[in-house]
Amino acid sequence: MEKGGFAMIRLLLAVFLLATNAAAQPLASWNDGPAKSAIVGFVRAVTEPGGKDFVAPADRIAVFDNDGTLWSEQPMYFQLLFAIDRVRALAPRHPEWKDKEPFASLLGGDVKAALAGGEKSILEIIMATHAGMTTTEFERLVKEWIATARHPRFKQPYDAVVYKPMIELLAYLRDNGFKTFIVSGGGIEFMRPWVERVYGIPPEQVVGSSIKTKLEMRDGKPVLVRLPELDFIDDKAGKPVGIHTHIGRRPIAAFGNSDGDLEMLQYTAAGEGRRFMLVVRHDDEKREYAYDRQSHIGKLDRALDEAAARGWTVVSMKSDWKKVFAFE
Amino acid sequence: MEKGGFAMIRLLLAVFLLATNAAAQPLASWNDGPAKSAIVGFVRAVTEPGGKDFVAPADRIAVFDNDGTLWSEQPMYFQLLFAIDRVRALAPRHPEWKDKEPFASLLGGDVKAALAGGEKSILEIIMATHAGMTTTEFERLVKEWIATARHPRFKQPYDAVVYKPMIELLAYLRDNGFKTFIVSGGGIEFMRPWVERVYGIPPEQVVGSSIKTKLEMRDGKPVLVRLPELDFIDDKAGKPVGIHTHIGRRPIAAFGNSDGDLEMLQYTAAGEGRRFMLVVRHDDEKREYAYDRQSHIGKLDRALDEAAARGWTVVSMKSDWKKVFAFE
Numbered sequence: 001m002e003k004g005g006f007a008m009i010r011l012l013l014a015v016f017l018l019a020t021n022a023a024a025q026p027l028a029s030w031n032d033g034p035a036k037s038a039i040v041g042f043v044r045a046v047t048e049p050g051g052k053d054f055v056a057p058a059d060r061i062a063v064f065d066n067d068g069t070l071w072s073e074q075p076m077y078f079q080l081l082f083a084i085d086r087v088r089a090l091a092p093r094h095p096e097w098k099d100k101e102p103f104a105s106l107l108g109g110d111v112k113a114a115l116a117g118g119e120k121s122i123l124e125i126i127m128a129t130h131a132g133m134t135t136t137e138f139e140r141l142v143k144e145w146i147a148t149a150r151h152p153r154f155k156q157p158y159d160a161v162v163y164k165p166m167i168e169l170l171a172y173l174r175d176n177g178f179k180t181f182i183v184s185g186g187g188i189e190f191m192r193p194w195v196e197r198v199y200g201i202p203p204e205q206v207v208g209s210s211i212k213t214k215l216e217m218r219d220g221k222p223v224l225v226r227l228p229e230l231d232f233i234d235d236k237a238g239k240p241v242g243i244h245t246h247i248g249r250r251p252i253a254a255f256g257n258s259d260g261d262l263e264m265l266q267y268t269a270a271g272e273g274r275r276f277m278l279v280v281r282h283d284d285e286k287r288e289y290a291y292d293r294q295s296h297i298g299k300l301d302r303a304l305d306e307a308a309a310r311g312w313t314v315v316s317m318k319s320d321w322k323k324v325f326a327f328e
Numbered sequence: 329m330e331k332g333g334f335a336m337i338r339l340l341l342a343v344f345l346l347a348t349n350a351a352a353q354p355l356a357s358w359n360d361g362p363a364k365s366a367i368v369g370f371v372r373a374v375t376e377p378g379g380k381d382f383v384a385p386a387d388r389i390a391v392f393d394n395d396g397t398l399w400s401e402q403p404m405y406f407q408l409l410f411a412i413d414r415v416r417a418l419a420p421r422h423p424e425w426k427d428k429e430p431f432a433s434l435l436g437g438d439v440k441a442a443l444a445g446g447e448k449s450i451l452e453i454i455m456a457t458h459a460g461m462t463t464t465e466f467e468r469l470v471k472e473w474i475a476t477a478r479h480p481r482f483k484q485p486y487d488a489v490v491y492k493p494m495i496e497l498l499a500y501l502r503d504n505g506f507k508t509f510i511v512s513g514g515g516i517e518f519m520r521p522w523v524e525r526v527y528g529i530p531p532e533q534v535v536g537s538s539i540k541t542k543l544e545m546r547d548g549k550p551v552l553v554r555l556p557e558l559d560f561i562d563d564k565a566g567k568p569v570g571i572h573t574h575i576g577r578r579p580i581a582a583f584g585n586s587d588g589d590l591e592m593l594q595y596t597a598a599g600e601g602r603r604f605m606l607v608v609r610h611d612d613e614k615r616e617y618a619y620d621r622q623s624h625i626g627k628l629d630r631a632l633d634e635a636a637a638r639g640w641t642v643v644s645m646k647s648d649w650k651k652v653f654a655f656e
Contacts, residue, residue, distance in 0.1 A: 058530060135572060179532075192576045202386060203576030204507070205532070213572060215565040215591060221598045222591065224572050237543040244463060244541060244552050246574060248520045248531030263543060263550065270549045 026172040029165040029323045035278075036320065038313045039169065042276040046252065047176050053274040057177035061251040063243060063264060064170070066184035066191060066208075068257040068298040069280050070199060071162040072151070074289040076111075076297060078158045079190050080122070082145050084111065086129035094128075103128070123230075126187075131211055131228035134218075135189065138226055142193045156327055159198045165321045166255075166280070170199055173253070181251075183207045183243055185235035185260055189226075207242040209234045239264035257282065258298040262306065269310065277312040279303055284318040287328065354500040356650075357493040363606075363648045366641045367497065370604040371504050374580065381602040385505040389579040391571060391592060392498070394512035394519060394536075396585040396626040397608050398527060399490040400479070402617040404439075404625060406486045407518050408450070410473050412439065414457035422456075431456070451558075454515075459539055459556035462546075463517065466554055470521045484655055487526045493649045494583075494608070498527055506581070511535045511571055513563035513588055517554075535570040537562045567592035585610065586626040590634065597638065605640040607631055612646040615656065 030036040045053040046060065067073040087097070087106050097103035102121040105114035115121055130138065151161050170180050182191060182201055188208030195201045210231040213224040234242040240263055243251065254261070254268035257280040265277045281300065283290050292300040307314050317324060358364040373381040374388065395401040415425070415434050425431035430449040433442035443449055458466065479489050498508050510519060510529055516536030523529045538559040541552040562570040568591055571579065582589070582596035585608040593605045609628065611618050620628040635642050645652060 058524070061532075181532075188573075188576070196386070204389075204509075204574065206576060210573065213569050215568050215595070222568060222595045224568060240543050240550060240552060241541055245516075245538065246532065248516070248534060267543070267550045 026175065027165070027168050029168055029321060031320055031322055033320055035313050035315045039172075039276070039278070042253070042274065043173065043176050045274055055252055055273065059249065059252065060173075060176070060178040061181065061247060061249060062173050062178045062253040063181045063183040063207075063247075063251040063255070063268070064166070065256040065258070065261045065264070066182050066186055066195075068282065069163075069255055069261070070166050070170075070182070071158070072288060073298050074291070075152065077186070078161075079186050080125075081149070081158075082142070082190065083125050083129045085145060085149060086141070087125060090129065127211070127228040130187065130190075131226045133226055135213060135224040135226060138189055139193045142190055146194050154325070154327070156325075159194050160327055161325065162198055163280075163317075163321070164323050164326045167199060169255075170201070174200065178253070179205065181205045181207060181243075181247060183234065183239055183264060185209055185233070185238075187211075188234075207234055207246045209238075235260045237263045240267035243267065252276065254278070255280070256303065258300050259303050260298075262303040265303065265306070265312065269312075277307070277310075278315060279307045279312060280315045281317065283316050284321075284324065287324045288317060354503065355493070355496050357496055359648055359650055361648055363641055363643045367500075367604070367606070370581070370602065371501065373602055375504050383580055383601065387577065387580065388501075388504070388506040389509065389575060389577060390501050390506045390581040391509045391511040391535075391575075391579040391583070391596070392494070393584040393586070393589045393592070394510050394514055394523075396610065397491075397583055397589070398494050398498075398510070399486070400616060401626050402619070403480065405514070406489075407514050408453075409477070409486075410470070410518065411453045411457045413473060413477060414469070415453060418457065455539070455556040458515065458518075459554045461554055463541060463552040463554060466517055467521045470518055474522050482653070482655070484653075487522050488655055489653065490526060491608075491645075491649070492651050492654045495527060497583075498529070501581070502528065507533065509533045509535060509571075509575060509579070511562065511567050511592060513537055513561070513566075515539075516562075535562055535574045537566075563588045565591045568595035571595065580604065582606070583608070584631065586628050587631050588626075590631040593631065593634070593640065597640075605635070605638075606643060607635045607640060608643045609645065611644050612649075612652065614646075615652045616645055 027036055045051060046055040048054055064070055067077055071078065084106055087103060091097055091107055097107060102114035102117055102125060146157065146159050149158060150156060151158055154161055173180055180201055182195060182205065184191060186208050188206055188210050191206050191208055192203040195206060196203065212227040212229045212231045214227055215222055216225050232238065232242065239261065243264065250271040251268045252271065253276040254265050255278045256265055269275050269277050281292065282288060291298065292304060355364055373379060374383040376382055392398055395405055412434055415431060419425055419435055425435060430442035430445055430453060474485065474487050477486060478484060479486055482489055501508055508529055510523060512519060514536050516534055516538050519534050519536055520531040523534060524531065540555045540557045540559045542555055543550055544553050560566065560570065567589065571592065578599040579596045580599065581604040582593050583606045584593055597603050597605050609620065610616060619626065620632060
């Protein structure tokens with residue numbers, strides 16, 4: 001009886017989806033133009049039963065970069081802003097930071113000086129703020145921060161500083177049988193606590209950079225403790241490695257915005273059959289930011305040339321998007 | 329129009345599933361008894377809408393060990409048999425192996441002597457046979473082996489030496505909204521080429537041990553090359569780490585057969601709400617094998633004690649399973 005009841009619910013759900021799908025306008029925040037046409041054309045081609053480009057649903061894997069592709073990455077990577085907030089919160093427990101870089105500069109409010117040491121400084125800040133607690137504790141810290149911190153320019157929670165057209169694109173792909181994954185240089189555990197709610201992407205479909213964890217017994221219960229040791233950097237040539245480790249098959253569509261995504265785009269393009277590669281270009285200073293070849297964050301240079309040379313879709317935020325953010 | 333056509337297909341599919349679900353007998357190869365009752369009771373409890381143990385579909389994560397839980401692991405791990413076959417195939421290209429252990433003994437047919445060096449010998453065999461090619465080439469080698477090699481006792485392809493009741497269990501869980509994962513000490517890339525076809529588990533839901541890979545350009549195309557360097561051992565205390573890395577949330581059900589699964593079972597049990605832990609016990613010498621506390625392969629000792637102490641379900645292959653293999 002339960003079985004029958006369940007099946008009936010499923011059936012009703014299918015009818016309901018049919019009705020709402022027909023009513024909802026996919027890609028509503030996209031202006032008509034070459035980018036939108038290219039997306040729709042690709043999706044139609046790979047989903048048309050019997051068509052020459054048809055791809056079975058199981059192989060409809062789409063991978064999305066996060067920073068600069070799904071949410072903003074200016075004035076600096078949001079995860080770095082989280083880390084800086086953590087340094088401030090932890091400072092009372094670390095009196096030695098007053099005389100120790102990069103912490104001293106950070107606590108003095110001089111972020112630029114703190115980051116002058118480059119990768120080494122950033123790594124020190126990350127390890128001091130991302131390691132030394134259980135995975136459950138870290139998840140709670142991220143959730144609290146996402147709920148309370150505000151973007152300096154937009155005065156919105158960071159998870160509202162996400163691109164509405166890209167969220168519509170994720171939904172459009174899933175409605176057409178795609179499985180959507182994040183493949184980001186950002187921390188995998190920094191994304192998982194909120195991306196399911198915001199992007200509809202479950203934790204098991206998130207690929208990112210990571211530090212090592214170790215199983216320990218605490219109060220007779222097994223917990224995973226985060227260690228101050230890099231495990232994997234999911235950026236540049238690491239992205240295809242991360243894709244292979246987590247997904248185990250080559251995507252047929254890839255979405256990025258910077259040179260850090262180039263290898264992921266190339267790896268996707270190198271598969272057989274119809275493929276789709278898209279680059280989001282930040283050219284809208286008014287509604288968001290404008291930066292590309294010279295930027296320290298989200299530098300888009302080689303990938304822009306390659307997109308032009310190979311006919312990949314380049315999205316102009318300025319002209320292709322009706323709206324950038326839902327809060328506009 | 330295409331959208332409408334698609335929706336109609338989905339609707340017809342839902343009606344079809346309704347009909348077949350009602351007709352098919354779940355867990356048909358399981359004898360009525362405490363193990364089957366425990367499984368059905370758990371699934372009913374977590375899927376009953378409004379029930380006190382209800383779990384949302386997204387959190388219905390079930391993890392399965394592979395060797396000894398889904399397929400056999402005797403007379404030795406099948407992946408080791410694959411490696412030995414590869415050593416034989418590669419021997420003409422490695423004349424130096426004639427005088428070098430563990431290869432010399434292996435080629436002389438003395439597997440026992442070859443493995444006398446323990447973990448070190450096994451690692452040498454694995455690296456010599458699993459690294460040095462692209463991921464695509466390795467996938468092809470695995471597929472060829474699975475298609476042609478035969479189990480020494482059952483004279484069947486290795487992917488037929490899988491437990492029919494466990495395959496029914498996987499399907500039963502999925503029919504009830506579970507997402508099923510493999511979490512195995514075996515090589516992730518040794519499983520992915522065939523587990524979707526045999527278990528219905530897609531590559532992105534396979535967690536296993538791995539060696540490192542590296543992106544290289546070959547003939548202008550990006551490929552991933554397998555390196556002779558360990559990346560991750562997904563066994564014992566590694567299993568919760570692998571679960572966390574790949575799945576990112578704690579399973580509510582775990583299925584294993586040996587002490588290598590103990591930490592995974594404990595980690596699953598330590599979550600809040602209703603949980604299900606099951607241990608497959610190999611006690612059927614006639615239809616399969618009988619081994620537990622003293623076995624070198626798939627040793628079941630501490631996990632058996634803990635299962636008894638904590639009321640986890642222990643499956644007797646002999647008395648709980650009507651059939652072990654489909655080919656019987």
